[in-house]
Amino acid sequence: MSSIKIECVVRDKCRIGESPVWEEKEGTLLYVDITGQKVCRWNPNTNNVQSVCVEAPIGSVALRKLGGYVVAMGTTFGGLNWEDQSVTTIARVDEDKPNNRFNDGKVDPEGRFFAGTMAQEIRPAVVERNQGSLFTLYPDHSVVKHFDMVDISNGLDWSLDHKTLYYIDSLSYAVDAFDYDVKTGKVSNRRHLYKLEKGEGIPDGMCIDAEGKLWVACYNGGRVIRIDPQTGKRIQTVTLPVDKTTSCCFGGKDYSDMYVTSACDGMDEELSARQPQSGGIFKITGLGVKGIPPNVYAG
Template identity: 60%
Template sequence: MSSVEVECVVKASAVLGEGPVWEESEQTLLFVDIVGQKIHRWTPLTNEIQSVKTGDTVGFAVPRRCGGYVAGVGRSIVAVDWSTQAMTSLVEVDEDKPNNRLNDGKVDPIGRLLAGTMGKEQRPTEVQKQQGSLFSLTSDLTVTRHLSQVDISNGLDWSLDQKTFFYIDSLSLTVDAFDYDSNSGRLGNRRVVYRMEEGEGFPDGMTVDAEGRLWVACYSGGRVINIDPATGVRLQTVSLPVTKTTSCCFGGPGYCDLYVTSASLGLSESDSGSQPLAGHVFRVRGLGVRGRPSNSFSG
């Protein structure tokens, strides 16, 4: 068994770093700072970081098949032209809930975007509950609401056969699964795959590896846990030097590296002193597993 190495690779100083996506074509890592209102793009080869300001909270940014990105800014799903930094609103969600914002989003294997909302935080980790929803957006910009009364819509990914959708509503302290019809995008048969244990914190962003196992970042838990969704068993725990681990994705050569984002939001002065790396991005090597390529939005 190779030894696991955790290294701080991007000194992003994010308030709420989130949503890492590996772009194979560019060999870059895309991620956002939700509260800092920025989309970042980091090139490991040159250690260069480029950023675009979004002007409002940004829950996610994902590649688009026709070029550029789509991002969840405030309650709008917007097209981002990276070269000009221009943003164009495509659709708005939750029009009746001005205090909501988009949170995590990811693209399914056929190019459909799934993204969720949550009530804005009154204070760090104090969220107005059951305000959020989970939406999908198809290439013709049709919006469908799949779930409502969500507290914090978070981690999402699909099984290898695309028949199961994994989903996290963070405050429920569970990782859930749905039957998924990739043709229609319909969800059904919700069930719990894993319940968080004492000390593991809140389940946040998530990714599925090439063996179909889940890797879940644990907010306030300072770790990423590896779960077998077939048995509900935790197989491995990766500890990080920051408590607010937010999300993760595989990338790098052969998708062997696990990138983990983190937050500095709401840390006390003493916590900040003991966690100088809070808000940075980490690379975990030696896990002995690979990830899968990300999907691009078809619209």
């Protein structure tokens, strides 16, 4: 085994850093600060962070074929033009729930953008229950709602054969699997794949590696865990120097680095003093496994 190295590469603190996406053509890491209401882009070569401020809490961002990005912010799917920093509305959801906001999202292998909602937090990870839903924004800009009664819609990814959608509703403390019809984008046959153990924290963002194993960032758990979907067992734990780890993605040259976002919202002075890098972004090298490139929204 190569030795694992963890370093804080972005020290600009996010209130709630989330939705890391590697942008290969730019060699940059894209991510959001949900409550800071901004989309950020970090260049590892220059160590420069650019950001665009938006007008609502922003749950997720993804690459877009037309250029720019697709975002899930407030209760709106939008298109972000990086050059002029404008967001155009593509579609709205949850219009009967003004207290809701989008959370995590990801693009499927056919270029559809999946993102889920939740009630605005009372305090970190404390919400009115059952208010969220999971949606898909299709390339033609139509929206499908898959199911509701979600607490905190969170991490998503697809199996390498595209037949399974993995999904996290954080307060279920579990990673779920669905049968996935990649032709239509429909989901069915929901089941628990892995139930988090006491002390592992709250399952948050998630990504898949090139071996088909899942990596889950555990909020308040200060770790990412690797799960084998075939057996439903945890096979690896990587501990980070901050408790509030929020999401993860692979990136860098040949996708062999892992980037982990974190949060500092809701931390008291004592914890902040103990964990000064909270809200930063961490790079993990030496995992000995690679990721796969992110999908691109086709609309």
